[in-house]
Structure formats: structure tokens, C-alpha cells
Amino acid sequence: MSLKISVIGTGYLGATHAAAMAELGFEVLGLDVVAEKIDKLRRGEVPMYEPGLEELLRKHVAGLPGSSGRLRFTMDFAEAAAFGDVHFVCVNTPQRHGEYAADMSYVDSAVASLAPHLTRPTLVVGKSTVPVGSADRLAAYLAAHAPAGEAAELAxxxxxxxxxxxxxxxLHPDRIVTGVRSARAEELLRQVYATPIADGTPFVVTDFPTAELVKTSANSFLATKISFINAMAEVCEAAGGDVAKLAEAIGHDDRIGRKFLRAGIGFGGGCLPKDIRAFMARAGELGADQALTFLREIDSINMRQRGQMVELARQALGGGSFLGKRVAVLGAAFKPDSDDVRDSPALNVAGQIHLQGGQVTVFDPKGMENARRVFPTLGYADSALEAVRGADVVLHLTEWREFRELDPRELGKVASAQVILDGRNALDPELWRAAGWTYRAMGRPTA
Structure with a gap:
């Protein structure tokens, strides 16, 4: 019998997972409690920008011309429970308001809504990033509240x-991690991921706590690497060194590697910042807070980078007030190839300068609509050229390829002053200087 899959939650993670499962050949039913989101997905439209996702959706959503018909959407938990043999829980775990801890209300609500309808042996699979210990608690809840009892398993x-x-x-993961308690649960997940496993993707089987810790550990390590090179940028500023050359030199050591060693205004988005804070909070609850005190400094270094970019802009404008100064900001999304502006360093810097009296104009290839919702008082332009027009300083804060390919000479014709601050160390200094610009980047005073 071919497995049928339900996906609970159709945000960024869930919509992608549902479309990918359909691509792997499964019949899939996606569920969400937001009617507007379900209506969009049924039309083959994604609620966020993610390269290739809309095309994949349209390939499989039932009722669309030429689709496989393998992917449908619903708001009915009873329908999802009756349909699926494996239920993936893909809802959000944001930072709890006013605290470091994760807000588990969406995960708890999804499991509580699904459980009463689970009348036959089934597997509920958590994919959300949760505090360690959550899976044990949710497994006990399922066994107690599902009519199928312990036959409603969790992984x-x-x-x-x-x-x-x-x-x-x-579709092509670099590893698949599964926390399971039975051979049956492992076998079902091996069936789900049979294609990537056959293509050589490692399949790591572990217990619940380890599976939960893998994601938070990985994000903490990546955050540490980013904040480390940003700390080195601060030292380079003080010593007159070049952090880009420093990163290149240490990156040749294969124990260190080159990835995530580009100094700049730091990390943001909906994962790294809230995940390392939730990790610290959970370690404290477990009595292991001393083990993760270093993450507090990682977070602090990261947030400090934003203020340092504001100060770099102030220096570029003569060291005084931002009042009456026109500032162009290239970038609003927290990273390129995304429209996600959650905890975006670029928007944070733009907002700080605006609050200090600067006339800020922002352009981002994909994040404009979301940026306007978060910071409606900022100015927005329809192109990089229009954002730069009349600017006294230009800040490059999201490393879109489109920005790396800009013609500095064309921009120089419309800017009030040819000063660019590269907050991502991603532009070619020689190219910009040859076009008459004063180029400055964090940690590269001698570049």
C-alpha cells in the first residue's frame, strides 16, 4: 500500500514539505487553520517568496491545468486524520513574547486538534524546532488522547x-535525522525518504532528545561562526587589519572551512536568533545553563553589529546628526533569495537611522511588501537606482546578486555623494573605487 501523507501547517516549512512530498510521488493533504493561506495554495500560489516553490506547487496541486493532482489542501483535522498514514507537524515555534523561550502553543494546538481523530495506527512526525523534551511530552499526550492509543506513535x-x-x-537533503521509539516508526520514515536515501543521503536514527538537539545545535554552531568572524572584524577595525583577508586565510584550514566567515551586520531571520535564545532558555530549565552562556555573547555580538553599521554611516556623513541626510539602503530581507524580513539586520539598521532623523529610502528585489508592513514610515523605491538618487550615503545591507551586478558608474550619476558602506563585504571594492566611489566595509579599514 502506498503511504498517504498529511502536512499540518502550510507556512514556509509546511508548504515546501507538502510540495516536495508530492514531487516524491506521495498523495499529500496539506492542512492549515488560516483560510486565506489555503485559498492561495489551492490556486498554486505561495504565501512567501521561495525560488522554485510556486512552480513545484503548480506541478502537483489538484485542479490546476497539467498537474499530477497529488496535492490537496483542507482546514479539517478529521479529514487529514482519515487521509494520512504519516502526519508531519510543520507549524511555527516563535520566540515567546517578552522571553527567550520558544512559544509551543502552535505545536501543542496542532497535536491537540489532530489527536482525537486518530482512530487507527498512525505516525505523527514533528518537524518544528522545539525545546528538548517536547517530543517525550507530546508522545505521552498522543497516547492518552488518540482513540488509537499507543498505536498513534510520534517521531x-x-x-x-x-x-x-x-x-x-x-528533495536532496544533506542528512535526514529521525528520532524514533520503534522499528515501525523508523521503517515508515525510511519509506517516506526512500528516494533521497537511495541517492546517498545519510539517514541518522536516534532518540527523541538527540533529534531535538540536532537542529538547535546546528543553528548555534552556525551563529557562533558568524559572530566569531564579526568579533574578528571589530579587532581588525581597531588594529587596521582586513577581516576579508583574515577569513580567507583561516578558511583554508579544512577544520574551519570558508562558509559563514563573511563579516558584516550579522544574522537575522525567523530561525537563528530565536533558536539560540530558546536553546539558552531550555538549558536553564534543565539546570545546564552554564553550558550555553557563550551563546549570550554570540547574540550580543550579533546585535552589536547593527549599531556599528549605524555608527559607520554617521562617520561617513561627517560624524554628526542624521537630520536632513538622505540615506539609501539596498536590502530589506534578512538574506538574499527570500522576502523574509523577520528580525532583518538590514531593516533594523534602516529603522535606527530613520529614528535618528535620516531620510531613508529602501529597495529590495523581493522584500518590499513585507518591509512596508513592518516599517511603514520608511521611504521605498522601485529600483536600486531610484533608492540611490540624491543619497548622501549608500548602505549595502542584503547581498542580492542584483546588487553585486550594479553598475557603480550609473549609480554615481544620480547619488548626491559617492560613498558606499558594504555591510555584507560582498561587493568588489576595486570596481567601486575605480568608478569614483569611497568604499568602506566593516573590519576592512585598509582594504
Missing amino acids: WNPEFLREGFAVDDT
């Missing part, structure tokens, strides 16, 4: 999606 299968590469990361 934990953390996601490792990179925004901008989510489709490929789901």
Missing part, C-alpha cells in the same frame, strides 16, 4: 532548510 524529524534553497534542501 521527530527536524528540518534543515535554508531560505532560498528550501526546495532543493527538501
